[in-house]
Amino acid sequence: MTIGEFRDSIVNGQVPAGLGHALVALWHDAHGDWNMAHKLAQDDEGIDGSRVHAYLHRKEGDDSNARYWYARAKQPPAMDTLEEEWANLVKEFLNRTTTNGTGAE
Numbered sequence: 001m002t003i004g005e006f007r008d009s010i011v012n013g014q015v016p017a018g019l020g021h022a023l024v025a026l027w028h029d030a031h032g033d034w035n036m037a038h039k040l041a042q043d044d045e046g047i048d049g050s051r052v053h054a055y056l057h058r059k060e061g062d063d064s065n066a067r068y069w070y071a072r073a074k075q076p077p078a079m080d081t082l083e084e085e086w087a088n089l090v091k092e093f094l095n096r097t098t099t100n101g102t103g104a105e
Contacts, residue, residue: 003091022048023093026086029056047073048093054078055085 001016006023009016010030019027025040034056041053054069059082070077078085 001094006090022052025052026090051075051089
């Protein structure tokens with residue numbers, strides 16, 4: 001799946017099948033459901049979930065909480081725009097999903 005197809009699915013309101021929690025969380029965030037995105041990020045205790053969790057708290061304006069989640073993800077706090085961070089996460093996770101062929105992140 002390309003990022004364009006991912007974005008199209010948001011417009012169409014249909015979550016693509018076979019995506020892991022982190023990508024589905026980013027989908028819900030872009031679809032305007034921050035609470036569902038946050039729940040899914042919390043449910044993913046791995047690094048990807050922590051990265052999305054950090055992004056969501058940064059978006060919310062809770063910089064202290066965002067820094068905590070960036071540290072848990074072993075990532076420096078993002079310096080790009082929220083839109084760029086979202087797109088970079090989606091591209092990375094989609095690429096990994098495509099590469100390993102499992103649909104898991």
